[in-house]
Amino acid sequence: MNPVFDYFANEDLYPDLDWDAAAGHLSEAIRCRTINHADHSLTDFTEFDRLQDLMRRSFPAVLQHGTFELIGHAVLITIPGTDSSLRPCLYMAHQDVVPVVSGTEQDWTNPPFSGAIADGFLWGRGTLDIKEMVFGILEAAEYLLSRGRSFRRTAYLAFGDDEETLNLGALSLARTLEERGVRLEFVLDEGNGKIEDGALFGAPQKAISMIDLMEKGYADLELSVESTGGHSSRPFGGSSLEHLARAITAVTGAPFPARLPQPMRAAFEALAPHITEEPLRSLVQDIPANAAEIAAYCASRPETFPFVTTTIAPTVIEGGSSACNVLPQNMRAVINFRLNEGDTTEQVMEHCRAVIGNERVYLRYLQANDPSATARRDGTGYRLLTEALQTFFRDVVFVPAMTTGATDAHQYECICDTCLRCSPFMAEAEEVRRGVHGTDERLPLRSYAQGIRVLIRLMELANL
Numbered sequence: 001m002n003p004v005f006d007y008f009a010n011e012d013l014y015p016d017l018d019w020d021a022a023a024g025h026l027s028e029a030i031r032c033r034t035i036n037h038a039d040h041s042l043t044d045f046t047e048f049d050r051l052q053d054l055m056r057r058s059f060p061a062v063l064q065h066g067t068f069e070l071i072g073h074a075v076l077i078t079i080p081g082t083d084s085s086l087r088p089c090l091y092m093a094h095q096d097v098v099p100v101v102s103g104t105e106q107d108w109t110n111p112p113f114s115g116a117i118a119d120g121f122l123w124g125r126g127t128l129d130i131k132e133m134v135f136g137i138l139e140a141a142e143y144l145l146s147r148g149r150s151f152r153r154t155a156y157l158a159f160g161d162d163e164e165t166l167n168l169g170a171l172s173l174a175r176t177l178e179e180r181g182v183r184l185e186f187v188l189d190e191g192n193g194k195i196e197d198g199a200l201f202g203a204p205q206k207a208i209s210m211i212d213l214m215e216k217g218y219a220d221l222e223l224s225v226e227s228t229g230g231h232s233s234r235p236f237g238g239s240s241l242e243h244l245a246r247a248i249t250a251v252t253g254a255p256f257p258a259r260l261p262q263p264m265r266a267a268f269e270a271l272a273p274h275i276t277e278e279p280l281r282s283l284v285q286d287i288p289a290n291a292a293e294i295a296a297y298c299a300s301r302p303e304t305f306p307f308v309t310t311t312i313a314p315t316v317i318e319g320g321s322s323a324c325n326v327l328p329q330n331m332r333a334v335i336n337f338r339l340n341e342g343d344t345t346e347q348v349m350e351h352c353r354a355v356i357g358n359e360r361v362y363l364r365y366l367q368a369n370d371p372s373a374t375a376r377r378d379g380t381g382y383r384l385l386t387e388a389l390q391t392f393f394r395d396v397v398f399v400p401a402m403t404t405g406a407t408d409a410h411q412y413e414c415i416c417d418t419c420l421r422c423s424p425f426m427a428e429a430e431e432v433r434r435g436v437h438g439t440d441e442r443l444p445l446r447s448y449a450q451g452i453r454v455l456i457r458l459m460e461l462a463n464l
């Protein structure tokens with residue numbers, strides 16, 4: 001794989017955009033510590049106020065032509081279109097960021113909330129996830145509106161405030177639009193942001209980038225066992241730890257089957273001409289007939305395994321005894337599931353109850369979402385996004401795919417059949433993996449500028 005900049009094209013377009021000012025806005029945004037805790041009493045909402053003030057100050061044309069509303073702490077900007085027969089588009093991202101793991105602050109080259117601009121990068125928490133998209137969307141809209149360009153389609157710029165925790169901001173934004181009778185042509189949300197080697201799909205040396213059509217479901221299943229403890233010499237019936245351990249083993253010992261979901265079928269279809277490695281090269285000649293074999297092959301490899309099955313990850317265990325000769329009292333564990341297309345949280349619960357088969361183990365969901373719908377790729381949204389991306393990234397195959405993580409986009413499914421997840425701010429794949437939620441999160445300035453160009457182009461195409 002070449003360095004990511006080798007794939008950049010048409011960087012000379014929109015030369016009149018003030019790129020230094022754009023970097024300055026994002027730098028200032030990074031300095032707002034918009035960490036939203038699930039327990040809101042811990043959240044400092046004045047940091048969100050600062051971020052929103054920055055939006056209002058920095059994008060006068062957006063504020064002049066659009067209406068700026070707060071739904072709770074979520075932002076909804078409506079830029080009215082001139083042609084009401086066309087469906088609106090919605091460009092989204094989230095204002096909140098994850099905290100810096102305590103004790104790792106010193107490991108950062110530049111402090112995480114400094115917004116430092118150094119060595120060709122913008123540094124800090126939120127430069128990859130995902131203030132660059134919030135401010136990139138605003139820069140793109142400002143660029144067009146300040147030059148007298150009008151929008152034929154109404155554009156919504158929608159920025160939730162709690163994507164990393166509860167997703168309620170995006171939910172209330174979507175409900176507000178639903179109540180107003182809005183049906184959207186497409187939604188563009190965060191996702192991917194990498195150009196990668198196609199080796200993952202049996203197409204080594206081919207640069208690929210994914211447009212995610214769906215996101216897997218998410219469930220935190222709590223398992224708890226009650227016990228009053230006692231002397232470890234009298235463990236009749238088994239300790240709470242034993243019951244819990246057996247339950248976890250029962251669940252992980254009964255994995256969900258491998259199945260090729262629609263977005264992965266689409267990915268293999270798009271890549272088929274480039275796949276050179278066996279067994280995939282032969283298998284993708286007839287994807288419908290070989291779907292089970294392709295799924296089984298993907299399931300055998302660590303990188304592709306999460307794309308073809310509901311994954312099971314025990315993550316939390318609490319309540320073990322601190323003394324070797326004392327039986328533990330109440331204990332709990334959490335297993336995190338990421339659900340494949342076609343599986344539901346209800347089925348996962350039933351499955352776990354059946355394989356555990358122990359009434360002493362009490363099961364409940366702390367949080368549970370079914371997998372999202374799969375976005376259309378035969379409509380306007382997918383076509384325009386691909387065209388905008390191809391303008392600015394050469395020799396890259398854009399591939400429909402899915403995300404194993406969770407985003408806000410699914411909240412808009414009630415009013416949109418084309419929720420696309422793709423950040424156009426392409427950085428080195430390894431850097432993105434390390435930086436998102438990690439140490440030394442940073443975005444190359446060139447990637448920031450290039451992503452803004454994609455968004456401007458997309459807004460132009462959507463309003464031709």
Ligand SMILES: [Zn+2]
Binds near residue numbers: 094129130163190
């Ligand atoms: Zn994010």
